[in-house]
């Protein structure tokens with residue numbers, strides 16, 4: 001367990017039950033089920049368009065399932081959207097780095113918005129964990145694509161797992177070099193060791209030990225059709 005951090009309650013459990021996702025009136029996936037315990041990792045794989053981002057958006061509460069339910073400790077997440085938003089951290093494709101603020105200021109603002117104590121200190125520490133201390137004072141607009149991605153990922157390290165146990169990461173390894181991918185893997189491992197959970201999509205090499213693999217193609221409409 002990371003120093004100074006309490007473990008998340010061991011009862012934390014995320015589950016999908018008979019989930020159907022519709023986008024543009026077309027079924028993306030249907031009859032999707034999974035269960036993810038505290039400390040667990042779920043890796044979404046599958047071809048382009050199979051619904052990895054769509055599932056992450058449902059999990060983040062950014063859209064609603066057409067049918068079925070997403071449960072946190074047995075309760076539907078739509079019953080208390082604020083509580084659900086508070087417990088998760090979502091890193092999507094959009095880059096959230098403000099161009100006029102330095103890397104450190106970006107993180108400090110996020111830490112402040114999350115109500116975390118000592119936002120600057122914890123931001124410096126988070127930057128160090130993603131090997132970004134050397135660009136702490138650089139404005140966001142001068143950061144490379146990979147550096148911006150690393151600042152976004154450093155945000156995950158701001159809050160302890162007990163406060164924000166659920167990480168939702170949409171292709172987090174994209175644009176990262178080998179060292180950054182290893183650091184991300186270490187960040188995820190430390191979060192899980194503290195009782196946190198992670199759901200991520202990936203097309204690339206990211207080592208997530210003991211992850212549950214979910215092949216989205218198995219839940220697409222084509223999966224229900226008989227082979228020609």
Ligand SMILES: Nc1ncnc2c1ncn2[C@@H]1O[C@H](COP(=O)(O)OP(=O)(O)OP(=O)(O)O)[C@@H](O)[C@H]1O
Pocket residue numbers: 023024028046047048049050051052053054055216
């Ligand atoms: N805003 C939208 N309106 C309508 N359809 C959409 C919208 N966004 C995505 N889709 C469709 O939903 C399906 C699933 O898309 P999604 O982005 O979830 O797939 P993905 O598995 O994440 O793909 P990729 O591997 O390319 O990132 C696709 O067929 C896509 O065209």
